[in-house]
Amino acid sequence: MTQVIDRRLNGRNKSAVNRQRFIRRFKAQIKRAVADAVSGRSIVDIDNGEKIDIPDRDMSEPVFRHGSGGRHEGVHPGNTDFVTGDKIKRPEGAAGGQGGKASDSGEGDDDFAFQLSREEFLELFFEDLELPDLVKTQLAKMVDFNSVRAGHTSEGVPTNINVIRSLRGALARRIALRGPHMKRLREVNDELTALQPPPVDDEEESSPHRLELEEEVIHLRQRIKSIPFIDTFDLRYNNRIKQPKPTTQAVMFCLMDVSGSMDEERKDIAKRFFILLYLFLTRNYERIEVVFIRHHTSAKEVGEEEFFHSRETGGTVVSSALKLMHEVIRERYPLSEWNIYAAQASDGDNWGDDSSTCRDLLLNKILPYLQYFAYVEITPDTHQSLWQEYQRVAEACRHFAMQQLEGPADIYPVFRELFRKRVA
Amino acid sequence: MMGKLLSEGPEWTFELIERYDREIARIAANYGLDTYPNQIEVISAEQMMDAYSAVGMPVNYHHWSFGKEFLGVERRYKRGQMGLAYEIVINSDPCIAYLMEENNMTMQALVIAHAAYGHNSFFKGNYLFQTWTSADAIIDYLLFARNYITECEQRYGVEEVELLLDSCHALMNYGVDRYKRPSQLSAEQERRRQKERAEYRQSQVNDLWRTLPTRDVAESAQDEKHFPDEPQENLLYFIEKNAPLLKPWQREIVRIVRKVAQYFYPQRQTQVMNEGWATFWHYTILNTLYDEGLVNDGFIIEFLKSHTNVVAQPSFDSKFYSGINPYALGFAMMSDLRRICEQPTDEDRHWFPDIAGSDWIKTLDFAMRNFKDESFIAQYLSPKLIREFKLFSVLDDDVQDNLEVSAIHDERGYRYIRQALADQYNLGSREPDIQVYNVNRRGDRSLTLRHTQYGRRPLAESADEVIKHVARLWGFTVRLEAVGEDDKVEITHECEIEA
Numbered sequence: 001m002t003q004v005i006d007r008r009l010n011g012r013n014k015s016a017v018n019r020q021r022f023i024r025r026f027k028a029q030i031k032r033a034v035a036d037a038v039s040g041r042s043i044v045d046i047d048n049g050e051k052i053d054i055p056d057r058d059m060s061e062p063v064f065r066h067g068s069g070g071r072h073e074g075v076h077p078g079n080t081d082f083v084t085g086d087k088i089k090r091p092e093g094a095a096g097g098q099g100g101k102a103s104d105s106g107e108g109d110d111d112f113a114f115q116l117s118r119e120e121f122l123e124l125f126f127e128d129l130e131l132p133d134l135v136k137t138q139l140a141k142m143v144d145f146n147s148v149r150a151g152h153t154s155e156g157v158p159t160n161i162n163v164i165r166s167l168r169g170a171l172a173r174r175i176a177l178r179g180p181h182m183k184r185l186r187e188v189n190d191e192l193t194a195l196q197p198p199p200v201d202d203e204e205e206s207s208p209h210r211l212e213l214e215e216e217v218i219h220l221r222q223r224i225k226s227i228p229f230i231d232t233f234d235l236r237y238n239n240r241i242k243q244p245k246p247t248t249q250a251v252m253f254c255l256m257d258v259s260g261s262m263d264e265e266r267k268d269i270a271k272r273f274f275i276l277l278y279l280f281l282t283r284n285y286e287r288i289e290v291v292f293i294r295h296h297t298s299a300k301e302v303g304e305e306e307f308f309h310s311r312e313t314g315g316t317v318v319s320s321a322l323k324l325m326h327e328v329i330r331e332r333y334p335l336s337e338w339n340i341y342a343a344q345a346s347d348g349d350n351w352g353d354d355s356s357t358c359r360d361l362l363l364n365k366i367l368p369y370l371q372y373f374a375y376v377e378i379t380p381d382t383h384q385s386l387w388q389e390y391q392r393v394a395e396a397c398r399h400f401a402m403q404q405l406e407g408p409a410d411i412y413p414v415f416r417e418l419f420r421k422r423v424a
Numbered sequence: 425m426m427g428k429l430l431s432e433g434p435e436w437t438f439e440l441i442e443r444y445d446r447e448i449a450r451i452a453a454n455y456g457l458d459t460y461p462n463q464i465e466v467i468s469a470e471q472m473m474d475a476y477s478a479v480g481m482p483v484n485y486h487h488w489s490f491g492k493e494f495l496g497v498e499r500r501y502k503r504g505q506m507g508l509a510y511e512i513v514i515n516s517d518p519c520i521a522y523l524m525e526e527n528n529m530t531m532q533a534l535v536i537a538h539a540a541y542g543h544n545s546f547f548k549g550n551y552l553f554q555t556w557t558s559a560d561a562i563i564d565y566l567l568f569a570r571n572y573i574t575e576c577e578q579r580y581g582v583e584e585v586e587l588l589l590d591s592c593h594a595l596m597n598y599g600v601d602r603y604k605r606p607s608q609l610s611a612e613q614e615r616r617r618q619k620e621r622a623e624y625r626q627s628q629v630n631d632l633w634r635t636l637p638t639r640d641v642a643e644s645a646q647d648e649k650h651f652p653d654e655p656q657e658n659l660l661y662f663i664e665k666n667a668p669l670l671k672p673w674q675r676e677i678v679r680i681v682r683k684v685a686q687y688f689y690p691q692r693q694t695q696v697m698n699e700g701w702a703t704f705w706h707y708t709i710l711n712t713l714y715d716e717g718l719v720n721d722g723f724i725i726e727f728l729k730s731h732t733n734v735v736a737q738p739s740f741d742s743k744f745y746s747g748i749n750p751y752a753l754g755f756a757m758m759s760d761l762r763r764i765c766e767q768p769t770d771e772d773r774h775w776f777p778d779i780a781g782s783d784w785i786k787t788l789d790f791a792m793r794n795f796k797d798e799s800f801i802a803q804y805l806s807p808k809l810i811r812e813f814k815l816f817s818v819l820d821d822d823v824q825d826n827l828e829v830s831a832i833h834d835e836r837g838y839r840y841i842r843q844a845l846a847d848q849y850n851l852g853s854r855e856p857d858i859q860v861y862n863v864n865r866r867g868d869r870s871l872t873l874r875h876t877q878y879g880r881r882p883l884a885e886s887a888d889e890v891i892k893h894v895a896r897l898w899g900f901t902v903r904l905e906a907v908g909e910d911d912k913v914e915i916t917h918e919c920e921i922e923a
Contacts, residue, residue: 001443002442002461002516003461003462004441004442004466005464006438007466007471008467008468008525010464015474015478015490015491018478018488018490018491018494019491019494019495020491021486021487021488021490022488022489022491023491024582044449061590062594062856062886062887062889062893063594063596063886063890064597064858064875064883064886064887064890065595065855065856065882065883065884065886066854066856066881066883067880067881067882067883067884068822068882069822069878069880069881070818070880071819071822071823071880071881072819072820072881073818073820073830073848074818074844074848075817076740076745076748076815076817076818077739077748078739078740078741078742078813078833079814079815079816079833080739080814082816082832083832084829084831084834084836085825085828085829086828086829087827088826088827088829089827090826093613104457112496113499114495114499115499116494173702175444218437293499295781321791348472
């Protein structure tokens, strides 16, 4: 009659489709929540899922229900001191009934909150963005190889000998070759013991048959002995083949002007921009290193903390940072292994005729190595010489982009603009 | 004694489950429970949440609202705001009951007795389930429905299907025949007839909307008549058959939602009875196990602990109060019925002359088969229970300044309270009475729904949205008019669509 079935190993995520449907359905609201979430986060924990609140009314499933008002009667348990005819003051805000009866939709008025997984969060966040030149990079950068194991071969170099396999083969070969001789040996021995034991003193009296057999024993023993313990035929080598390895690591250079004119607010804007870029890269690369270079009149590579929080005074020489970056690339990040991205934030100030130096540096020494270079200028003012020079760079190079930021609210749109999907 | 114990520790194994099931089945049969064959499935907590959000069905079509449900359940579960119900049981043949792997042996035995024998026999015996659902066909039908809807999604786009389902869901409670006996579901027939039906339906609709030149006065007088002749309670059925603009596949989806709604309709009407019956039987069966010495003291204490939690009824002034607990009321009423049969008092003889002192098994069986919540309470709620629950009724009338206690648990109030409570479980009064009243066939093709007010209660705000859904299905203007107690008709909601 009864059948007991273990279903625990069946698919666990039966509702996955429905969950996707849900997210798809409320994409607009969820995306808004995601954008809000980003501005509230620091670079360290940006890479998590996110709790999403959606106002309940946006996602209600309406049905015909009775509203409050009219006349209705409710029966409740637990009467202690009411008697028939008692008047009770109507409870505030719950004219439709008493206690929990009021909410017959099964849900309160709170927002509907749920946790978005990290993948879903990033997916939504970077939707319709495209990592510049990623495809090209992956195709072009297949120069690196991984050596991976691929079974065994009978030819190879001594260092790759697989001892176990080789000896196992040798053992098998020895057993196989010895087999017929051993069998014959046993037979001969049996026959010998079956014959009369030889007289102790007189050798001549041994029967010729016996002598023949004894000779054969010696012969057989020699044959068995002459089977080699190991033969070149037995040797097995670990086989290794080379597999092309797509480059899945990237380095991101953050360049920032920390001269006196960059105040905390501007730095904060720059930081958010860097966070976005960092996040964006984590979506596409397994491993990412970040190099922070700050500069005023001279450039210096620093840690994240110092990068964002220390203040300097004095003038600005942008080219110093670019020079340092060039050096770092040459020393530490060979092109064959790294995808290189750079983001530069500045208020547009630069020392006199340094701007044209910057342009030359970028065009000749830096941009050829880079996947992408994004420049944001955080200033509400009119542009200075740096912007104009950079504009010329942008005209010459497709993977150089520049935008102007005026306040925190601009970051996301500008970021999207910089990385938007280009229709080919 | 000791040798007879079915198990010692809290761990469960498949072998133990089978052994318990055998014993429980034997006891259930002794008590005369008639059940479908059982299919007991062991699942994980996650799978339980999945099952939850698909309204308990093992297969169902995809829709975002199920995803929302899942997220809600998951969140509440993770925060510890709710335990997962320890059982889900599906009205099908064989009857599918889920056991969660996290539960211990006592809980598994409880669930087996509760779901696989309690609910199961209720599904098989109660007249509503027998009339409105066909247990052997539901799984097949749902499979058919899911495949059909998936196919529609591929052909017409997820978005399109989703909007249609949204609209249908909004009317789901109005997709049932309350009075007419439905035809049985059969997946096989569904598949065979589905295409035929689609064509036929389309031709019918075309016929309805065919504009013929008026030939004589008699015919135009005919046209002045209402369509439909009688108000129609089944909104989805009416839309499926008559909405002018729906395509055949859309009609089929309306039909699917309607059929699913119909399937769940009996469950909504027998909450107290169904849970009461199942709870009564797990209580009785497990106690019999104990009496026979098959389980030990630890088992029965643990069982009683969770049983007591299930049937707890907080008072109206408790912060845990959220209406009457159907488990508590149902269990109390079933146990009370047994008491009336076995140890009737004078009061019981006066109130229930025909059952006091009768065979309790037969009486309970009769009650289970022939009632729904409303009539069950009206028939069997005893004064003793009203006293025990300390029930009182409160009249809320918006023309009065104060609420009034209309009856309490005293001699004068018993009948009043019994009727008021029964009425509270009457779907007819719980849900607004809205029917298709008229279609303007000559003019703008608008559809008029009529809301017959009950106790002057207006519709909640959500009606605005629902009307939009109706209009989406109908394709033309939809109006909702309300008829009050004084027979005055006024249009309360309207969604205009340019014809």
